[in-house]
Amino acid sequence: MKIYNTLTGKKEEFIPEEAGRVGMYACGVTVYDHCHIGHARSAVVFDVMRRYMISRGYQFKYIRNFTDIDDKIINKAKQEGIAWDAVARKYTEEYYRDMDRLGVGRADVEPKATDHIEEIVEIVKGLVEKGFAYERDGSVYFEVEKFHGYGKLSKRDLEDMMAGARVEVDERKRNPMDFALWKASKEGEPSWESPWGQGRPGWHIECSAMSLKHLGETFDIHGGGADLIFPHHENEIAQSESYTGRPFVRYWVHNGFITVDKEKMSKSLGNFFTIQEILNKFDAEAVRFFLLSTHYRSPIEFSDEQLREAEASIDRYYTTVLRIRDFLSQESTKEKPGPDEKALSEMLGKFLDKFREAMDDDFNTALAIGTIFELVRMLNKYMDSRPSGSQAVELIKKADEMLRETGNVLNLFHRTPEEWYRALMAVKGIGLTEDDILARITERQAARERKDWADADFIRKELDEKGILLEDRKDGTGWKVRV
RNA sequence: GGCGGCGUACCCAAGUGGCUAAGGGAGAGGUCUGCAAAACCUUUAUGCAGCGGUUCAAAUCCGCUCGCCGCCUCCA
Incomplete structure (x- = not known):
């Protein structure tokens, strides 16, 4: 079995760390808004990887996290005038509704960042002690220059990045590329106790903490959308490998984007379709099929x-x-x-x-x-x-x-097939019930028996106009929804 | 600017050195049918963006050119 590894840029023979057992961690979503079809792609792709590997006889452990504390959640809470954790809960529930409809199974463990504050603090402390991180004004930053492999996943070197850095200059950082492990919280923001005062975790550290806890220091597969390669996954590697002193992940797997008019679908461009919008127009199985009909690393044009x-x-x-x-x-x-x-x-x-x-x-x-x-x-x-x-x-x-x-x-x-046709009927808004159709078929059958072709054809045409196709077979007439 | 990817028929999309270039959709013709639909058959790339090169052999490897896109900032 071969898997393309982003780290090496090659397709490689897949050999799990422990024969017969596979651990996979996929980055889930930040629960602050509706999911769009791009989130669906990622979820479906990793769902299939899991199903396939299980079918090949692997003992499989799949972890997919929820980021339930973050700037965007806090902002959303302010906007909507509700508590930050209510925002997280609301969109977590919505996520499950969408994924259930798309046939995406639950992961074996679905950890939340806020349930792992202790572990996160432990790692941040360790990184400070080992000299990979430093504290400033109640926040803790990872010092990228201390980690020699920095850039190995996204294939860039630190100097190039610094030259073209578009990050905001932050006086507290020793290097503009340094990133927050722990953020001091402002008044009124959600916060947790830490050796550096009240604060909350940075974005990247939760994945390091949760994967370490549930899969160990080194595990087999880590996945996510290709837009997570930098900085998210690069930073995870830096944190995890600095902390444990061991290789973090054996195979990095990233799915391609969904595009609209050839451009990446994204929130900022406003060219996105939510899963719910799409499921109002198309059957969920068709959406899943659509997502799997192109190789997972290629872009898919949505239409x-x-x-x-x-x-x-x-x-x-x-x-x-x-x-x-x-x-x-x-x-x-x-x-x-x-x-x-x-x-x-x-x-x-x-x-x-x-x-x-x-x-x-x-x-x-x-x-x-x-x-x-x-x-x-x-x-x-x-x-x-x-x-x-x-x-x-x-x-x-x-x-x-x-x-x-x-x-x-x-x-x-x-x-x-019946379930499929019924689902199509619902999603296409066919204004008929199954009983209506069957009644018309019976009428038409009578017309056919007396060879009243005009009458029979009238009924066929009438149903056809409503999107129902009739199929005459030896043993009776069947119906289906026109696609 | 740095790094990476893509360009296969009318549309979508597999194929990364060697047998007839998968599969789906759309079109045309046919078989079947009271008429249809479905299904099946035939048909639509001697051709894989263009130009050169390597090789006995290239869509597939190398070089250049053109076009499109992504990452470098939050992002699946």
Whole structure:
């Protein structure tokens, strides 16, 4: 299994520190506002990494934090006139609602910065004692020049950074690149007791403290959005390695951005879409599919058109699931092999390996999805030839199981076709109930039986205008939502 | 300015040295159908931004040019 490591800039064979066990820490969110689709991407990508590694038999421990104390939270609290911790609570709950809908599982530990003040203070104290940090006016700063590896993750050297530093000059810092480990708090701000007076943790230190506590000094995978490489992750390395004297993380993994008109989606540009906005227009599974249909490190251009294509793909999948189910529910006794039996059988023999190969190659979900659709086509082709008998049933059953297995890894395609159509009906705002549709189908069936094609076509057209497509099959008429 | 990435068909998107350049969407033609839809088949890149080079062999490696983007400040 290969993973691209930001630290080395190369795809590397993945070897966990301890055979069979993997520890992963992913930076979560600062809970001060609604999450946008970029947050969703990061969450979904790491969720799939976890699901895949578990499916490969690893014992997996996943930590994802919440930053629940920070300037932005304090500002938001002032704006809204509520307590800072109420802000954090509110957006934490919202985060869970969004992630649940996107099929993102809970991490094994979901630590909050404010629950780790003791550990944070301990580390800051240690860093001061070891001479990596200094105190000024109740704040403590990390002295970047004391850490020789500074810049190794983001591939820049200290002198270049200082030359082009756009950071505000802060007289208290020895070097403009020094960063706060502990911030003295102003009157009325949330604060905790510390050897340097009342204060609160800096942004980067919480991740060092929480990963150390829950995963140990050195762990396997640390991830987050590519915008965290500098300064956040660079600073984490500096703190953690200075404190423990040991390597911090073996594989650094970063996901690419979502773009709008080719530009990074971000709060400051105002070109972002919240997860809630998107889920009002598109089904959550389509959103998840969209996020996984491009390799995690590449940028993804966000657009309604892309989401619609994702829906179309999922619809194709469920249409095949429906056919599989119908096929298996038929009594078929006569052994009648299809002409593609051998080809299908061969494809099934290789399918899981191909899927695994794709995922083993730095979690290439786009390629993995491609292999799923190759099988979908083959299955349709095979069923088109109307095979029957135990041999055919066995093949289709086997294919069905394999599709379930790969779907589980991606956490896609786990609904019934009916659930999918109902969800589409809701999200597309179809002004009909399932009963309405079935009633019309019955009426149309009567018209068809008396060969009243005009009447039958009228009903088809009427439903079509409302976004419902009818499909006449041997054993009755089915319906689906037009994507 | 420093560092990094990207440019594959009408659109999206895999592919990082060697078999027919995945897959999805859209278009055209066909099979099937009372008509449709779905599905399947055929078709749409002798071609991978451009130009040179290395190699028996390049979308894939190297160089240059053009275009786009990201990080260097909070950011998934």
